[in-house]
Amino acid sequence: MQKLEKYNFKNKALALLSLLLVLFFSSCEDVVTLDLKNGETKIVVDAEIIWLKGTTGNEQTIKISKTAPYYNNTTPKVSGAQVRVENRDGDVFTFTETEPGSYVCTNFVPVIDMDYTLFVTAEGQSFTAVEKLTSVTPIDRVEQEIVPDFGGEDVIELTFYYKDPVDEVNFYLTDYKSDFLIFPEYELTKDELYNGNEINNRFSDEDKIQPGTVVDITNRGISKNFYNYMNLLLEIYDGNPFSIPPGNIRGNIVNTTDSNNYAFGYFRLCEADKVSYVVK
Incomplete structure (x- = not known):
């Protein structure tokens, strides 16, 4: 059996919903508002270069925002930033702001195993990060079958297959998206135990996957460092609502103006394969 690490945002949502229901029925007339302390505002750089086969x-697109208090309904966008990416050969790709906090490049050139450097100047601070574009093998096929869940009920399970390259150390990040999911479900995979063999990843939902349901499966090749970062990040969402996050999880983005004023986020470059599967 392959070694997988799978994290489900749905688990956290259900736990939080249960907690809210308990609070509601125990005190229907009182509004419970927790007095939460606001941490220092940080720049957040969402910089994923994804090259779909x-x-x-x-x-x-690269998005730049700022952290906000827990009860805020909106995420502050960072406008007026200067954003560019340079590759190892010295080619420069400029990202232009098309809407608040969203910066777009239309002439990017992705090259497998090429090193790229991100440069961001925002609100008087300069940030940089370096990463390599990681390849991925194509998804060979998707299969479905009826399997029993933990309660013995029959559910539809999807399995997709792909061949892991031989004589390489590979890491993968998969996301599953569908109309019935509030958030994508993520799955991390590494080829530690089955290098060069066929890998299969499975996805199911107790009662939401029905004939006609469309599930989008995107499988990325990722670096070891990004794998470790996502591993820590997703642990937060797989626990109970009272769990303590393992500190501020910092990515590879460095503030060259003030090293103590770090940014959140991770600059990553991934080749990906995507399949939209219609459940039979």
């Missing part, structure tokens, strides 16, 4: 990969 079968596309040129020339259009890429």
Whole structure:
């Protein structure tokens, strides 16, 4: 059996919903508002360069925002930033703001195993990060079958297959998206025990996957460092609502103006394969 690490945002949502129901029925007339302390505001750089197989990969988007208090209904966007990416050969790709906090490049050139450097200047601070574009093998096929869940009920399970390259150390990040999911479900995989063999990843839901349901499966090749970062990050969402996060999880983005004023986020470059599967 392959060694997988799978994290489900749905588990946290259900736990939080249960907690809210308990609070509601125990005190229907009182509004419970927790007095939460606000931490220091940080820049957040959402910089994923994702190259889907079968596309040129020339259009890429980087989003820049700031952290906000827990009860805020909106995420503050960072406008007026300067954003560019340079590759190892010295080619420069400029990202232009198209809407508040969203920066788009339309002439990006993705090259497998190429080193890229991100440069961001925002609100008087300069940030940089370096990463390599990681390849991924194509998804060979998707299969479905009826299997019993933990309660003995029959559920539809989807399994997709892909061949892991031989003589390489590979890491993968998969996301599953569908209309019935509030958040994507993520799955981390590494080839520690089955290098060069066929890998299969499974996805099911107790009662939401029905004939006609469309499930989008995106499988990325990722670096070891990004794998470790996501491993820590997703642990927060797989626990109970009272769990203590393992400190501030910092990515690879460095503040060159003030090293203590770090940014959240991770600059990553991934080749990916995507399949939209219609459940039979």
